[in-house]
Amino acid sequence: MENKIINLGIFGFGCVGQGLYEVLNRTKGINARIKKICIKDPNKPRPIDASYFTTDKNEILNDPTIDVVVELINETDAAFEIVSTALRNGKAVVSASKRMIAENLPALYQLQVENKVPFLYEASSCASIPIIRxxxxxxxxxxxxxxxxxxxxxxxxxxxxxxxxxxxxxxxxxxxxxxxxxxxxxxxxxxxxxxxxxxxxxxxxxxxxxxxxxxxxxxxxxxxxxxxxxxxxxxxxxxxxxxxxxxxxxxxxxxxxxxxxxxxxxxxxxxxxxxxxxxxxxxxxxxxxxxxxAGGTATGSAVLSDISALLYNYRYEYKKIKQSNxxxxxxxxxxxxxxxxxxxxxxxxxxxxxxxxxxxxxxxxxxxxxxxxxxxxxxxxxxxxxxxxxxxxxxxxx
Amino acid sequence: MENKIINLGIFGFGCVGQGLYEVLNRTKGINARIKKICIKDPNKPRPIDASYFTTDKNEILNDPTIDVVVELINETDAAFEIVSTALRNGKAVVSASKRMIAENLPALYQLQVENKVPFLYEASSCASIPIIRxxxxxxxxxxxxxxxxxxxxxxxxxxxxxxxxxxxxxxxxxxxxxxxxxxxxxxxxxxxxxxxxxxxxxxxxxxxxxxxxxxxxxxxxxxxxxxxxxxxxxxxxxxxxxxxxxxxxxxxxxxxxxxxxxxxxxxxxxxxxxxxxxxxxxxxxxxxxxxxxAGGTATGSAVLSDISALLYNYRYEYKKIKQSNxxxxxxxxxxxxxxxxxxxxxxxxxxxxxxxxxxxxxxxxxxxxxxxxxxxxxxxxxxxxxxxxxxxxxxxxx
CATH class of the missing domain: 3.30.360.10 (Dihydrodipicolinate Reductase; domain 2)
Incomplete structure (x- = not known):
């Protein structure tokens, strides 16, 4: 994805989603922009322009111009559904949903292998500490x-x-x-x-x-x-x-x-x-x-680092799974x-x-x-x- | 360099060189082996087989089968000479020589750009802390x-x-x-x-x-x-x-x-x-x-991490040099x-x-x-x- 601007489709606009928005806006030199944000409640007041929002997940999942899906919602089952659909649709995915990831690691690993797309989740572990990487x-x-x-x-x-x-x-x-x-x-x-x-x-x-x-x-x-x-x-x-x-x-x-x-x-x-x-x-x-x-910008910053890494074709290698010991x-x-x-x-x-x-x-x-x-x-x-x-x-x- | 075994040519076999040797030997699943070690004093007793050693730097620098040069000597001018020759010869280089690197950063950056080869030096900064990366x-x-x-x-x-x-x-x-x-x-x-x-x-x-x-x-x-x-x-x-x-x-x-x-x-x-x-x-x-x-295996481990990163085509991007601010x-x-x-x-x-x-x-x-x-x-x-x-x-x- 080098040297192009990547379009983000975001699910969820709570604490982390808003932190990501702020971090993204204040960061020079990152070639990523938010195209659409999918939310549950259309009537909740939002701090940014209404044109960003949709309540239809397919507006993101089926949009061929969206390169990266950022999943930041609280519901575990819905989060897994979004992430696995996005991976199957060939989109790179970034997520901060620790519970969903922990409960579905074998399936999520398999989805990455089968669809040859990266799935990054640094923000899921210790927020701003780059421990997974x-x-x-x-x-x-x-x-x-x-x-x-x-x-x-x-x-x-x-x-x-x-x-x-x-x-x-x-x-x-x-x-x-x-x-x-x-x-x-x-x-x-x-x-x-x-x-x-x-x-x-x-x-x-x-x-x-x-x-x-x-x-x-x-x-x-x-x-x-x-x-x-x-x-x-x-x-x-x-x-x-x-x-x-x-x-x-x-x-x-x-x-x-x-x-x-x-x-x-x-x-x-x-x-x-x-x-x-x-x-x-x-x-x-x-x-x-x-x-x-914890905290919106600290976690948002970890999410943005994953997005930034995708621009350089980074993916987890899971080297230790491949070893025999x-x-x-x-x-x-x-x-x-x-x-x-x-x-x-x-x-x-x-x-x-x-x-x-x-x-x-x-x-x-x-x-x-x-x-x-x-x-x-x-x-x-x-x-x-x-x-x-x-x-x-x-x-x-x- | 993925999926091949890389041949290392090492300069220096002091504390860090011996630490690298130990770490390399005890690590499973790393596709790297030492082909030759260039030392200054051929009469000094060495803990490993004599066939590893040479006193002729060209046996490493001009050997087309050596992919990566690892520079671990103390003399600043000689270290710079080795590193720049290796980069010009199209070899990837790993170094732990903080003084040599600090004194020659613009030239070393330029050599990487011109010869399109990576130069990694994590061990030069805080030994085992992966701070540069x-x-x-x-x-x-x-x-x-x-x-x-x-x-x-x-x-x-x-x-x-x-x-x-x-x-x-x-x-x-x-x-x-x-x-x-x-x-x-x-x-x-x-x-x-x-x-x-x-x-x-x-x-x-x-x-x-x-x-x-x-x-x-x-x-x-x-x-x-x-x-x-x-x-x-x-x-x-x-x-x-x-x-x-x-x-x-x-x-x-x-x-x-x-x-x-x-x-x-x-x-x-x-x-x-x-x-x-x-x-x-x-x-x-x-x-x-x-x-x-400090310490041989801690620093040797950082050197080996750089070698391992070369297997995945890692290089420093120096993103901030390229930015305008x-x-x-x-x-x-x-x-x-x-x-x-x-x-x-x-x-x-x-x-x-x-x-x-x-x-x-x-x-x-x-x-x-x-x-x-x-x-x-x-x-x-x-x-x-x-x-x-x-x-x-x-x-x-x-």
Whole structure:
């Protein structure tokens, strides 16, 4: 597509769509223009000229002059329908829909192969951090061991406010919603589903392994209480919601869980809506990337970078899928955790491999011990709001 | 070059060359093999088979079966000669020689254009941090304002040991040399020349502006004494040697200077031989990259990534050179600094635009004030070892 102006057809004009519009307008030297924007509600007031908009998806999907479809809507099924139709129609596609992508990775990969068109989705993972492109382009010859990090802006904002400004969970959540970092229904964020979708995507680009979101255990910050916060503070730690995928003994495991993070760990200083991703590899040891994980222009900027890359015929190579040594996925790994409860009948302490600390009181009790990830994933008792867990991870201070 | 095995001709087999050899050998699925290694001293014992080696550069430069020349030697003039001959002979070239590249950027750019061959040099800037490729590929549509960071592993190692383990400058330097992070002649590192070469390279890829190394002011950590260290500690700060290039009022300025860095600033927690680069842009605000800035396999891994990229026909596009709005270089900017001296006759306090703090004692005195960068660059009085400066920069904590 070099040296021509590409015409964009955009689906959705919410926070990211408007961010893309702003970024595109203020960027010199990008040969792309918006031809049409497909929206759901024609009666909603819009900040730009009405001639841009349509409610008929075929005005974009069947328009031969539209080169690139940019999919930025919230509905998962509709998003998949749009993306797959566009790819079949030979259009390049850029998307920011993490859930839709995570749930359909094998089909989306196949559609790219069959139709020989690129599908880019940098904005789906850590917004402004160019992590997919770095995994694709730079780590293809590195012996990568792990990808882990903070990849949900709204929970990180909430945790920052709790730890740095002593706000309550509820006040912090409300602030995050007002600033546009958290959805009206915050379940996907605070229960750790959103970062899980991202981990599923990163796992494919890091290790070449396809995994279904439901195979990966996620537990968010929805059970966090003052007792846990005091436990962290007494140990000079903060709490961060961490997504992790790691190669161990020829397999790869993954999860999203709240972690106790020590001061001077690189992840400690990732504040507010920022995301931070830590890579561990055999030759380069640790590499760390930090950038805004939420917000219209930060995400819009990542979308525009994908559009810009299409002008240079960039596509994901998925090199690791093509190699013969992808590790199989497993939940059979040991984790050292803090488990808090009101009384011992609420939890199954016999599930633990070993217990190294035990604290009991009239209000809350806790143990510190080692447990199998698969046991945690199957633990119904974790649904009790009196029960919370924190991973006591490794220290990445230096 | 896709789907073929590329033959490498390597110049130099020191720390980085041996790191490359190791990384290459342990990497599956890379279609590259070493055909010949040109070395200076045939009598030095080598860890690999003698058949690899030659002392005749033409055995590589004139061998039509060698596709890629990898230049990893220390002598600047000889390195430039090798690289330019290889490019003229139509070979792709990968290099890690920051000084040679920084001093010859316009010629090297021209050679690529004229001979239509790629020249990649990721390892020259921040070793394992893929900063050039990110500036090239990801920030081409972003309104980038600044690139700054720790881009010299050996001085950062020394400063870490001084601040974290209370080692003396001399002991810390010796340790860095023993670990291979610092050269036998450490002048280029500790006086800030090495990071300056990197900043000159990054400035081109960030803003499209060519600048000669001698136009950029560098002042290292060679005058640092206990008085300065105490000054930093009393303010809950550490000291880091920071390279900086920044767009201001339509111009771009750059320098390498020691900075006072506050706790919880992202750069504070970049320890030992690690490098950290902070980008500021209009849409994504701050982005931060951390990785190993020294060591054989970390740098060898960056070299191999460039080799791997050549297999996919990657080349730097230098998009910003081609745009019409490159900012001109200037040293006409104000800096807020701490200036320490033994007595006022050693410095020119009248050079300051204003002075906000003044401390005097029988041993050392200091002022805090604002001064023009061009005045500092011209200041002969900075050569006096009794005189030191620290920049009191912005705070990038969050």
């Amino acid at each position: 770095n995994l694709e382009e730079y780590y293809d010859n590195d012996l990568l061991n792990a990808v882990e990090g903070i990849c949900n802006g709204s929970t990180n904002y909430i945790l920052t406010k709790i730890f740095e400004e002593n706000l309550s969970f509820e006040t912090a959540l409300k602030q995050a919603q007002e600033l546009g970092f958290a959805e009206t229904d915050p379940t996907l964020d605070i229960e750790g589903y959103d970062p899980k979708f991202k981990i599923v995507i990163l796992l494919l680009h890091a290790f070449g392994t396809f995994v279904k979101p439901e195979e990966v255990f996620n537990f968010g910050i929805h059970h966090l209480n003052d007792f846990d916060i005091q436990f962290a503070k007494q140990r000079n730690c903060t709490i961060k919601l961490i997504g992790n995928c790691r190669r161990q003994n020829g397999h790869v495991n993954a999860y999203v869980l709240p972690h106790l993070i020590r001061e001077h760990n690189l992840l400690y200083d990732v504040y507010n809506e920022y995301n931070g991703v830590l890579l561990e590899s055999a030759f380069t040891d640790k590499q760390f990337f930090v950038g805004k994980g 992808q590790p199989a996925f497993t939940n059979d790994v040991q984790l050292k955790i803090y488990l808090r409860y009101s009384n011992a009948s609420q939890v199954h302490l016999t599930d633990f491999y070993n217990i190294s600390e035990k604290y009991e009181s009239a209000t809350y009790s806790y143990v510190v011990g080692v447990i199998n990830l698969q046991k945690l994933k199957e633990a119904d008792w974790l649904k009790n709001k009196d029960v919370n867990l924190l991973v006591l991870g490794e220290d990445h201070a230096r | 990110n500036l090239e590929e990801y920030y081409d549509n972003d309104l980038l304002n600044a690139v700054e960071g720790i881009c010299n592993g050996s001085t950062n190692y020394i400063l870490t040991k001084i601040f974290e383990e209370n080692l003396s400058f001399e002991t810390a330097l010796k340790q860095a040399q023993e670990l291979g992070f610092a050269e036998t002649d450490p002048t280029l590192d500790i006086e800030g020349y090495d990071p300056k070469f990197k900043i000159v390279i990054l400035l081109l890829h960030a803003f499209g502006t060519f600048v000669k190394p001698e136009e950029v002011f560098n002042f290292g950590i060679h005058h640092l004494n206990d008085f300065d260290i105490q000054f930093a500690k009393q303010r809950n700060c550490t000291i880091k040697l920071i390279g900086n290039c920044r767009r201001q009022n339509g111009h771009v300025n750059a320098y390498v200077l020691p900075h006072l860095i506050r706790e919880h600033n992202l750069l504070y927690d970049v320890y030992n031989e690690y490098n950290g680069v902070l980008l500021e842009s209009a849409f994504t605000d701050k982005q931060f990259f951390v990785g190993k800035g 490159q900012p001109a270089f200037t040293n006409d900017v104000q800096l807020k600094i701490y200036l320490r001296y033994s007595n006022a006759s050693q410095v020119h306090l009248t050079d300051f635009y204003n002075i906000s703090e003044k401390y005097e004692s029988a041993t050392y005195s200091y002022v805090v004030g604002v001064i023009n960068l061009q005045k500092l660059k011209e200041a002969d009085w900075l050569k006096n070892k009794d005189v030191n400066l620290l920049v009191l920069g912005e705070d990038h904590a969050r």
